[in-house]
Amino acid sequence: MEDIFKIAGKKIRSRFMLGTGKFPSDESMTEAIKASGAHVVTVALRRVDAGAGSGNILSHIPPGRIVMPNTSGARNAAEAVRIARLAREAGAGDWIKIEAIPDNRHLLPDNLETIKATGVLAREGFIVMPYFNPDLADARRLRDAGAASVMPLGAPIGTNKGVTTRELIKILVSELDLPVVVDAGLGRPSHAAEAMELGAAAVLVNTAVAVSGDPAGMAEAFALAVKAGRRAWLAGAGAARELAEASSPLTGFLR
Amino acid sequence: MRIKLNGRDAEIKDGSTVAALLRGMKTDPKSSLVELNMKVLRPAGWKETALQDGDAVEVFSFVTGG
Numbered sequence: 001m002e003d004i005f006k007i008a009g010k011k012i013r014s015r016f017m018l019g020t021g022k023f024p025s026d027e028s029m030t031e032a033i034k035a036s037g038a039h040v041v042t043v044a045l046r047r048v049d050a051g052a053g054s055g056n057i058l059s060h061i062p063p064g065r066i067v068m069p070n071t072s073g074a075r076n077a078a079e080a081v082r083i084a085r086l087a088r089e090a091g092a093g094d095w096i097k098i099e100a101i102p103d104n105r106h107l108l109p110d111n112l113e114t115i116k117a118t119g120v121l122a123r124e125g126f127i128v129m130p131y132f133n134p135d136l137a138d139a140r141r142l143r144d145a146g147a148a149s150v151m152p153l154g155a156p157i158g159t160n161k162g163v164t165t166r167e168l169i170k171i172l173v174s175e176l177d178l179p180v181v182v183d184a185g186l187g188r189p190s191h192a193a194e195a196m197e198l199g200a201a202a203v204l205v206n207t208a209v210a211v212s213g214d215p216a217g218m219a220e221a222f223a224l225a226v227k228a229g230r231r232a233w234l235a236g237a238g239a240a241r242e243l244a245e246a247s248s249p250l251t252g253f254l255r
Numbered sequence: 256m257r258i259k260l261n262g263r264d265a266e267i268k269d270g271s272t273v274a275a276l277l278r279g280m281k282t283d284p285k286s287s288l289v290e291l292n293m294k295v296l297r298p299a300g301w302k303e304t305a306l307q308d309g310d311a312v313e314v315f316s317f318v319t320g321g
Contacts, residue, residue: 019319019320019321020319020320020321021319021320021321022319022321023319029319042320042321043317043318043319043320044317044318044319044320044321045288045315045316045317045318046315046316046318047261047262047313047314047315048261048280048282048287048314048315048316049261056283056285056286056316056317057286057316057317057318057319058286058317059285059286069317070320070321072320072321085295086288086290086295086315087288087317089288089295089297090288090315090317092317157321184321204321206320206321207321
Protein backbone atom coordinates (compact mmCIF):
# COMPACT_ATOMS: atom_id res chain seq x y z
CA MET A 1 0.00 0.00 0.00
CA GLU A 2 1.36 3.41 -0.92
CA ASP A 3 1.55 5.83 1.98
CA ILE A 4 3.12 9.04 0.78
CA PHE A 5 4.31 11.57 3.35
CA LYS A 6 4.72 15.14 2.20
CA ILE A 7 5.69 18.34 3.94
CA ALA A 8 5.31 21.58 2.03
CA GLY A 9 4.75 19.53 -1.12
CA LYS A 10 8.04 17.66 -0.74
CA LYS A 11 7.98 13.89 -0.50
CA ILE A 12 9.67 12.73 2.71
CA ARG A 13 11.05 9.18 2.62
CA SER A 14 10.75 8.42 6.33
CA ARG A 15 8.33 9.33 9.09
CA PHE A 16 11.17 9.08 11.58
CA MET A 17 13.19 12.27 11.98
CA LEU A 18 16.41 12.25 13.96
CA GLY A 19 18.24 14.88 15.98
CA THR A 20 22.05 14.88 16.05
CA GLY A 21 22.71 16.02 19.64
CA LYS A 22 24.36 14.10 22.48
CA PHE A 23 25.89 11.24 20.48
CA PRO A 24 29.11 9.86 22.00
CA SER A 25 30.99 10.51 18.74
CA ASP A 26 30.53 11.82 15.22
CA GLU A 27 30.92 8.29 13.91
CA SER A 28 28.14 6.91 16.09
CA MET A 29 25.91 9.76 14.94
CA THR A 30 26.61 8.93 11.28
CA GLU A 31 25.89 5.25 11.87
CA ALA A 32 22.65 6.06 13.71
CA ILE A 33 21.45 8.33 10.91
CA LYS A 34 22.09 5.55 8.40
CA ALA A 35 20.36 2.94 10.57
CA SER A 36 17.38 5.22 11.20
CA GLY A 37 16.61 5.76 7.52
CA ALA A 38 15.75 9.33 8.54
CA HIS A 39 15.33 11.74 5.66
CA VAL A 40 15.08 14.79 7.90
CA VAL A 41 17.96 15.39 10.33
CA THR A 42 18.26 18.35 12.69
CA VAL A 43 21.30 20.42 13.62
CA ALA A 44 21.81 23.54 15.74
CA LEU A 45 23.82 26.72 15.46
CA ARG A 46 26.15 28.14 18.13
CA ARG A 47 28.72 30.83 18.67
CA VAL A 48 32.27 29.60 18.21
CA ASP A 49 34.58 30.18 21.16
CA ALA A 50 37.91 31.64 20.14
CA GLY A 51 40.65 29.02 20.13
CA ALA A 52 38.28 26.17 20.90
CA GLY A 53 38.35 25.01 17.30
CA SER A 54 35.37 23.37 15.67
CA GLY A 55 34.86 20.58 13.19
CA ASN A 56 32.21 20.52 10.54
CA ILE A 57 29.17 18.63 11.75
CA LEU A 58 27.58 18.80 8.30
CA SER A 59 30.34 16.62 6.87
CA HIS A 60 29.24 13.78 9.18
CA ILE A 61 25.66 13.72 7.89
CA PRO A 62 25.27 11.14 5.13
CA PRO A 63 24.25 12.60 1.76
CA GLY A 64 20.63 12.73 0.60
CA ARG A 65 19.23 14.06 3.88
CA ILE A 66 17.28 17.24 4.51
CA VAL A 67 19.33 19.10 7.10
CA MET A 68 16.94 21.10 9.22
CA PRO A 69 18.59 23.61 11.56
CA ASN A 70 16.73 24.36 14.75
CA THR A 71 16.68 27.70 16.52
CA SER A 72 17.63 26.27 19.91
CA GLY A 73 19.10 28.91 22.15
CA ALA A 74 16.48 31.42 21.00
CA ARG A 75 14.36 32.75 23.84
CA ASN A 76 11.96 34.73 21.67
CA ALA A 77 10.76 35.31 18.12
CA ALA A 78 13.42 37.87 17.23
CA GLU A 79 16.25 35.51 18.19
CA ALA A 80 14.64 32.59 16.39
CA VAL A 81 14.30 34.67 13.23
CA ARG A 82 17.92 35.78 13.46
CA ILE A 83 19.18 32.20 13.78
CA ALA A 84 16.97 31.01 10.91
CA ARG A 85 18.21 33.72 8.56
CA LEU A 86 21.81 33.06 9.51
CA ALA A 87 21.43 29.32 8.89
CA ARG A 88 19.92 29.93 5.48
CA GLU A 89 22.64 32.40 4.53
CA ALA A 90 25.13 29.69 5.44
CA GLY A 91 23.59 27.43 2.85
CA ALA A 92 21.49 25.25 5.12
CA GLY A 93 18.42 25.47 2.88
CA ASP A 94 14.89 26.56 3.68
CA TRP A 95 13.89 24.11 6.38
CA ILE A 96 13.80 25.46 9.90
CA LYS A 97 12.60 24.01 13.17
CA ILE A 98 11.55 26.87 15.40
CA GLU A 99 12.33 26.64 19.07
CA ALA A 100 11.60 29.72 21.16
CA ILE A 101 12.30 28.65 24.71
CA PRO A 102 12.53 31.18 27.53
CA ASP A 103 12.55 28.54 30.26
CA ASN A 104 15.75 26.62 31.01
CA ARG A 105 14.29 24.41 33.71
CA HIS A 106 11.53 22.69 31.76
CA LEU A 107 12.59 23.78 28.27
CA LEU A 108 8.97 24.48 27.43
CA PRO A 109 8.40 26.57 24.30
CA ASP A 110 6.70 29.96 24.26
CA ASN A 111 3.80 29.49 21.83
CA LEU A 112 3.20 33.21 21.30
CA GLU A 113 6.80 33.88 20.27
CA THR A 114 6.80 30.70 18.18
CA ILE A 115 3.73 31.89 16.26
CA LYS A 116 5.34 35.29 15.66
CA ALA A 117 8.55 33.74 14.33
CA THR A 118 6.58 31.33 12.15
CA GLY A 119 4.77 34.22 10.47
CA VAL A 120 7.95 36.16 9.72
CA LEU A 121 9.89 33.16 8.40
CA ALA A 122 7.03 31.65 6.37
CA ARG A 123 6.69 34.99 4.58
CA GLU A 124 10.41 34.80 3.77
CA GLY A 125 9.94 31.43 2.12
CA PHE A 126 11.15 29.13 4.89
CA ILE A 127 9.58 25.71 5.39
CA VAL A 128 8.68 26.27 9.01
CA MET A 129 8.36 23.43 11.51
CA PRO A 130 7.41 24.96 14.86
CA TYR A 131 7.99 23.14 18.14
CA PHE A 132 5.17 24.07 20.52
CA ASN A 133 3.04 23.18 23.52
CA PRO A 134 0.14 21.20 22.08
CA ASP A 135 -2.84 23.54 21.99
CA LEU A 136 -5.49 23.52 19.29
CA ALA A 137 -6.04 27.28 19.05
CA ASP A 138 -2.29 27.86 18.82
CA ALA A 139 -1.92 25.08 16.26
CA ARG A 140 -4.47 26.89 14.10
CA ARG A 141 -2.59 30.14 14.59
CA LEU A 142 0.61 28.41 13.48
CA ARG A 143 -1.16 27.06 10.41
CA ASP A 144 -2.55 30.51 9.58
CA ALA A 145 0.93 31.98 10.05
CA GLY A 146 2.25 29.61 7.39
CA ALA A 147 3.67 26.61 9.27
CA ALA A 148 4.38 23.56 7.09
CA SER A 149 3.64 21.23 10.00
CA VAL A 150 3.23 21.51 13.74
CA MET A 151 5.56 19.83 16.21
CA PRO A 152 3.81 19.34 19.54
CA LEU A 153 5.90 18.02 22.41
CA GLY A 154 5.20 14.53 23.73
CA ALA A 155 6.96 15.40 27.01
CA PRO A 156 9.63 17.96 27.93
CA ILE A 157 12.87 17.69 25.92
CA GLY A 158 15.16 14.89 27.00
CA THR A 159 12.82 13.43 29.62
CA ASN A 160 12.13 10.12 27.84
CA LYS A 161 8.65 10.09 29.39
CA GLY A 162 6.69 9.31 26.24
CA VAL A 163 3.46 10.73 24.88
CA THR A 164 2.30 12.46 28.07
CA THR A 165 0.27 14.90 25.96
CA ARG A 166 -1.66 12.04 24.40
CA GLU A 167 -5.18 13.52 24.56
CA LEU A 168 -4.02 16.83 23.10
CA ILE A 169 -2.11 15.12 20.29
CA LYS A 170 -5.26 13.17 19.39
CA ILE A 171 -7.22 16.41 19.17
CA LEU A 172 -4.58 18.04 16.97
CA VAL A 173 -4.58 15.05 14.64
CA SER A 174 -8.36 15.03 14.32
CA GLU A 175 -8.83 18.78 13.91
CA LEU A 176 -5.82 19.98 11.98
CA ASP A 177 -5.19 19.79 8.24
CA LEU A 178 -1.39 19.87 8.70
CA PRO A 179 1.06 17.07 9.47
CA VAL A 180 1.46 16.63 13.21
CA VAL A 181 5.05 15.67 14.05
CA VAL A 182 5.46 14.63 17.68
CA ASP A 183 8.77 15.97 18.93
CA ALA A 184 10.55 15.65 22.26
CA GLY A 185 10.18 13.33 25.19
CA LEU A 186 9.85 10.04 23.30
CA GLY A 187 12.11 7.69 25.23
CA ARG A 188 11.39 4.27 23.74
CA PRO A 189 10.36 2.77 20.44
CA SER A 190 6.97 1.93 22.01
CA HIS A 191 6.43 5.65 22.67
CA ALA A 192 7.09 6.39 19.01
CA ALA A 193 4.72 3.62 17.97
CA GLU A 194 2.07 5.07 20.30
CA ALA A 195 2.43 8.53 18.77
CA MET A 196 2.05 7.05 15.29
CA GLU A 197 -0.95 4.95 16.36
CA LEU A 198 -2.58 8.20 17.51
CA GLY A 199 -2.25 9.48 13.95
CA ALA A 200 0.91 11.55 14.11
CA ALA A 201 2.38 12.02 10.64
CA ALA A 202 5.92 11.56 11.96
CA VAL A 203 8.06 11.75 15.09
CA LEU A 204 11.35 13.43 15.87
CA VAL A 205 13.66 11.72 18.35
CA ASN A 206 17.12 12.57 19.58
CA THR A 207 18.07 11.86 23.19
CA ALA A 208 16.63 8.35 23.38
CA VAL A 209 18.73 7.24 20.42
CA ALA A 210 21.88 9.21 21.20
CA VAL A 211 22.25 8.14 24.82
CA SER A 212 21.42 4.49 24.20
CA GLY A 213 24.19 1.91 24.64
CA ASP A 214 23.94 1.21 20.91
CA PRO A 215 22.70 4.31 19.07
CA ALA A 216 22.53 2.64 15.66
CA GLY A 217 20.61 -0.32 17.09
CA MET A 218 18.20 2.00 18.89
CA ALA A 219 17.76 4.11 15.75
CA GLU A 220 16.74 1.00 13.84
CA ALA A 221 14.37 -0.05 16.64
CA PHE A 222 12.68 3.37 16.53
CA ALA A 223 12.42 3.22 12.74
CA LEU A 224 10.65 -0.14 12.96
CA ALA A 225 8.31 1.13 15.69
CA VAL A 226 7.41 4.19 13.63
CA LYS A 227 6.56 1.96 10.68
CA ALA A 228 4.50 -0.37 12.88
CA GLY A 229 2.60 2.49 14.48
CA ARG A 230 1.88 4.07 11.13
CA ARG A 231 0.65 0.80 9.69
CA ALA A 232 -1.62 0.32 12.71
CA TRP A 233 -3.07 3.83 12.35
CA LEU A 234 -3.86 3.16 8.69
CA ALA A 235 -5.41 -0.20 9.55
CA GLY A 236 -7.54 1.31 12.32
CA ALA A 237 -7.39 0.02 15.89
CA GLY A 238 -10.40 -1.57 17.56
CA ALA A 239 -12.11 0.50 20.25
CA ALA A 240 -11.30 -0.18 23.91
CA ARG A 241 -14.13 -1.84 25.87
CA GLU A 242 -15.00 -2.09 29.55
CA LEU A 243 -16.05 -5.79 29.45
CA ALA A 244 -14.46 -8.81 27.87
CA GLU A 245 -15.58 -9.98 24.47
CA ALA A 246 -14.64 -13.51 23.47
CA SER A 247 -12.59 -14.01 20.36
CA SER A 248 -13.71 -17.66 20.07
CA PRO A 249 -17.36 -18.83 19.83
CA LEU A 250 -18.84 -19.32 23.33
CA THR A 251 -21.56 -21.77 22.27
CA GLY A 252 -21.83 -25.10 20.42
CA PHE A 253 -19.15 -27.21 22.05
CA LEU A 254 -20.04 -28.29 25.62
CA ARG A 255 -23.31 -26.37 25.80
CA MET B 256 42.43 47.77 17.80
CA ARG B 257 39.52 46.57 19.83
CA ILE B 258 36.44 44.76 18.53
CA LYS B 259 33.55 42.92 20.12
CA LEU B 260 33.93 39.23 19.34
CA ASN B 261 30.91 37.13 20.27
CA GLY B 262 29.86 39.80 22.73
CA ARG B 263 33.26 40.14 24.43
CA ASP B 264 36.04 42.68 23.99
CA ALA B 265 38.91 41.37 21.91
CA GLU B 266 42.22 42.95 20.88
CA ILE B 267 43.30 42.24 17.31
CA LYS B 268 45.97 43.53 14.93
CA ASP B 269 45.13 46.71 13.04
CA GLY B 270 43.85 45.97 9.56
CA SER B 271 42.97 42.33 10.29
CA THR B 272 40.48 40.81 7.88
CA VAL B 273 37.59 38.58 8.83
CA ALA B 274 39.45 35.66 7.23
CA ALA B 275 42.47 36.30 9.45
CA LEU B 276 40.26 36.51 12.52
CA LEU B 277 38.74 33.10 11.73
CA ARG B 278 42.17 31.57 11.21
CA GLY B 279 43.18 32.85 14.60
CA MET B 280 40.09 31.25 16.13
CA LYS B 281 41.06 27.87 14.64
CA THR B 282 37.56 27.32 13.35
CA ASP B 283 36.72 25.41 10.16
CA PRO B 284 35.73 28.15 7.72
CA LYS B 285 33.50 25.73 5.81
CA SER B 286 31.13 25.47 8.74
CA SER B 287 31.49 29.03 10.02
CA LEU B 288 28.97 31.82 9.69
CA VAL B 289 29.85 35.40 10.35
CA GLU B 290 27.80 38.41 11.31
CA LEU B 291 29.48 41.80 11.09
CA ASN B 292 27.62 44.48 13.01
CA MET B 293 24.50 42.26 13.06
CA LYS B 294 24.52 41.69 9.30
CA VAL B 295 25.42 38.37 7.72
CA LEU B 296 28.76 38.52 5.93
CA ARG B 297 29.01 35.81 3.29
CA PRO B 298 32.27 33.84 2.92
CA ALA B 299 33.05 35.58 -0.39
CA GLY B 300 33.60 38.79 1.57
CA TRP B 301 35.79 37.45 4.37
CA LYS B 302 39.17 37.97 2.69
CA GLU B 303 38.52 41.50 1.55
CA THR B 304 36.71 42.80 4.62
CA ALA B 305 39.12 44.60 6.94
CA LEU B 306 37.76 45.04 10.43
CA GLN B 307 37.41 48.49 11.94
CA ASP B 308 37.89 49.55 15.53
CA GLY B 309 34.63 48.98 17.42
CA ASP B 310 33.19 46.42 14.99
CA ALA B 311 30.96 43.73 16.46
CA VAL B 312 31.73 40.31 15.04
CA GLU B 313 29.77 37.17 15.80
CA VAL B 314 31.07 33.82 14.61
CA PHE B 315 28.78 30.83 14.55
CA SER B 316 29.08 27.24 13.48
CA PHE B 317 26.66 24.38 12.90
CA VAL B 318 26.73 21.99 15.82
CA THR B 319 24.85 18.86 16.77
CA GLY B 320 21.36 19.32 18.12
CA GLY B 321 17.81 18.07 18.16
